[in-house]
Structure formats: C-alpha cells, structure tokens
Amino acid sequence: MRLQGKVAVITGGASGIGRATVLKFIQEGAKVVIADMNLTQAEAVAVEVDSLGFPGAAVAVRTDVSAYGDVEAAVALAVETFGRLDVIFNNAGIAGGKALLDHDPEVDYAPMIRVDQDGVYYGILAAGRQFRDQGTGGVIISTSSIYGEQAAELSFTYSAAKAAVISFTRSAAYELAEFGIRAVAITPGRVGTAIINQFSEELRTTFASEQLRNKMTEPDEIANVVAFLASDESNVINGTVVHVDDGYSSFKQRLD
Numbered sequence: 001m002r003l004q005g006k007v008a009v010i011t012g013g014a015s016g017i018g019r020a021t022v023l024k025f026i027q028e029g030a031k032v033v034i035a036d037m038n039l040t041q042a043e044a045v046a047v048e049v050d051s052l053g054f055p056g057a058a059v060a061v062r063t064d065v066s067a068y069g070d071v072e073a074a075v076a077l078a079v080e081t082f083g084r085l086d087v088i089f090n091n092a093g094i095a096g097g098k099a100l101l102d103h104d105p106e107v108d109y110a111p112m113i114r115v116d117q118d119g120v121y122y123g124i125l126a127a128g129r130q131f132r133d134q135g136t137g138g139v140i141i142s143t144s145s146i147y148g149e150q151a152a153e154l155s156f157t158y159s160a161a162k163a164a165v166i167s168f169t170r171s172a173a174y175e176l177a178e179f180g181i182r183a184v185a186i187t188p189g190r191v192g193t194a195i196i197n198q199f200s201e202e203l204r205t206t207f208a209s210e211q212l213r214n215k216m217t218e219p220d221e222i223a224n225v226v227a228f229l230a231s232d233e234s235n236v237i238n239g240t241v242v243h244v245d246d247g248y249s250s251f252k253q254r255l256d
C-alpha cells in the first residue's frame, strides 16, 4: 500500500499503460481520476476498479489533454471528489507518422504536437498550480518514449513531442522544487498496447527482438515502475528520465 491516501490523475487511463497504472495505483491504496478522450472505455475501467473490491476509488472523466480547460477540470474533479491531488501521470498519447517530406503540416505535425506535447505541458501546469496551492508538494510523471531520445523512421513529429516531454520534466523539476514538487519522465520501449497492436505480426516480432529479453513489455510492468515513482520511496529521483525499455536504448544489434 505504498500509495495509501494519495490521489492521482492519470491521463490516457482508459487503455494500455494508463489502464494498467490505474489498476496498480488502486491496489496500492490510491484514489484515481481516469482522464481520457474515450469516456466509455474510461468508465469501463472505473467499473473494473469497483469490481476488484475498491468501490468508488476511481472516477472517469472525458478529457482531451490538448485542451487546457479539460486538464484543469480533471485536476479540479480530483480535488472535489477525493479532497486533494498528489500525483499526475501525463500519459495520454497518440503515435504514428509519415516520412518528413510527405508531411501535410496541418495533419502530420500540429495535431500530434497538441496531444503528445501540449497535453503534457497542460498537465504539468494544472497539477503544478494545484500542488502549490495545497502546499503539499506532489509528483509529476510523464510518458516520453525511446523515440524522445532517438531519431526513428516515420517519427519526426512523435520524436519531437517526446523529446519535449523530457525537457519539460527537467525544467519543471527545476522550477517547482521550491514547492516540494518532483518531476520524472519515463521512456517505454515496446509495450503490448493498442498503439503497437495496430502493426503487423511480423513487425511486432521485430519490435520484441529489439528488447533484451526478446519480448514485448507488458503494460503492468510499466505500471509497477510508475507506482514506485509516484511513491515517497523514489523521492531522490527528480528531473530525470527513467528508461523502462528492457535494454532497448542500451544495445544496437544481435549477432544471431
């Protein structure tokens, strides 16, 4: 119960890494606002939480992280429903992309930046203000990606947004330390979620081989790390990146 008494907003909590983190946080004693574009799926996760024996421990709200007002409203809902906010997990994101010279900027740049980059900025801002006003400190965890530190095929915009998440994390940790607020970014590698499952089986096999244990990461393996980062046990991890990529970023090629 390392998150006993803590209240969290988890964006993108209806699916994949976000959903696994909602379930982990609840099991560790937290209360959670599931903030997701997909309200039906977010509500289904809240029902799942009830059925696991934690009635009312999670509430769902339709949130588009690319709108500051929506993110502010999710933070306000946490305070109204559970009395405070201790953690925000800025995790909602979209993936995909085209070769740079095929870009239509209106389609292939701006919309993804609005979700993957602006959405994290809004989460940091809204939660940071709440933590300051509460005077309690808080933790900001944001989902970057291995692509935030590397160039990759068809990922010009995604890589830019995910690099910004790392930069935001460093700056937020620096600026908000005086309020007792920590900020950490995570960089998942290949996680078996909807984002990855849209690709062919052949490509998914290749993705798995890019990690040292030759398997795709499960969402709950990421959730375990996020729960640790949200807890007081990790209080010296601040303004930095935690690689949750099963070695992806540490090796180049297998010889077999």
Ligand code: NAD
Pocket (backbone or CB within 6 Å): 011, 012, 013, 014, 015, 016, 017, 018, 035, 036, 037, 038, 063, 064, 065, 066, 091, 092, 093, 094, 095, 115, 143, 144, 145, 146, 187, 188, 189, 190, 191, 192, 193, 194, 195, 196
């Ligand atoms: P997912 O598609 O299962 O979950 C993403 C969730 O975000 C969905 O519930 C979706 O409804 C929500 N969402 C999308 N746009 C939104 C918006 N504008 N406002 C609010 N919610 C929105 O995918 P996932 O793999 O769990 O992705 C979670 C995060 O992890 C993303 O930021 C993604 O970029 C990152 N990531 C994933 C992988 C991977 O291999 N799966 C690797 C690196 C990073």
